[in-house]
Amino acid sequence: MIENKHRRARSFWTGFGVGTLFFVVVLILLWFVGVVDVFPQSTDDAQVNESNQVANNEVLENSVFDNAIFDNDLANEDEDTDNKSDNDTDKTNDTSDTDNKSSVSSGGVTLTTARDVDESANPVGATELFDEDDDRIYVIVEFDDPAELGGSPTVTVEWSKEGSALSDFDYDLPKGQSRIYFYQNNAGVGDYEVVILVDGDEVASTAFVVE
Numbered sequence: 001m002i003e004n005k006h007r008r009a010r011s012f013w014t015g016f017g018v019g020t021l022f023f024v025v026v027l028i029l030l031w032f033v034g035v036v037d038v039f040p041q042s043t044d045d046a047q048v049n050e051s052n053q054v055a056n057n058e059v060l061e062n063s064v065f066d067n068a069i070f071d072n073d074l075a076n077e078d079e080d081t082d083n084k085s086d087n088d089t090d091k092t093n094d095t096s097d098t099d100n101k102s103s104v105s106s107g108g109v110t111l112t113t114a115r116d117v118d119e120s121a122n123p124v125g126a127t128e129l130f131d132e133d134d135d136r137i138y139v140i141v142e143f144d145d146p147a148e149l150g151g152s153p154t155v156t157v158e159w160s161k162e163g164s165a166l167s168d169f170d171y172d173l174p175k176g177q178s179r180i181y182f183y184q185n186n187a188g189v190g191d192y193e194v195v196i197l198v199d200g201d202e203v204a205s206t207a208f209v210v211e
Contacts, residue, residue, distance in 0.1 A: 117138050
């Protein structure tokens with residue numbers, strides 16, 4: 001009778017041990033696949049992770065905002081560049097308008113009226129509108145191809161005011177020289193004209209005003 005009791009006790013503990021082992025194995029498998037959380041996260045750790053997530057989201061949003069600012073800066077820079085280009089174009093057009101007003105080209109000859117000239121006979125203060133206080137009016141004559149003029153042509157300048165002749169002057173242009181200048185003393189307020197002739201033939205003329 002006692003021996004049977006010992007057998008039943010051993011069978012009970014053997015079954016209990018096998019069942020417990022089986023339960024542990026199943027629990028480990030469920031934890032491994034993520035069905036059961038064997039080691040649940042503490043409330044404090046969860047709050048820390050949540051705070052970190054919020055902080056990361058704020059950083060991401062700020063990065064997007066910074067990128068937006070950067071894009072706006074680029075857009076403004078492009079706009080400034082465009083405006084600058086437009087301003088440069090306007091300045092170029094203004095300069096061209098000034099040149100067109102003070103210079104006249106015809107038949108390979110360009111005439112420019114100016115307040116002075118430099119040592120290379122380039123115009124200084126090119127204009128078609130002079131002041132009564134300007135002592136002289138200069139006209140710069142530029143030939144596109146001096147070789148077409150021949151050996152040593154005679155260049156004549158004729159000045160007139162209000163249709164009346166003021167003065168004239170002849171100059172024998174050396175071979176190969178392409179630029180010369182003439183000047184006329186200011187004769188007071190009025191409308192003027194200057195005519196250029198080569199070997200007696202008119203090749204170009206321009207007008208200017210003294211006020």
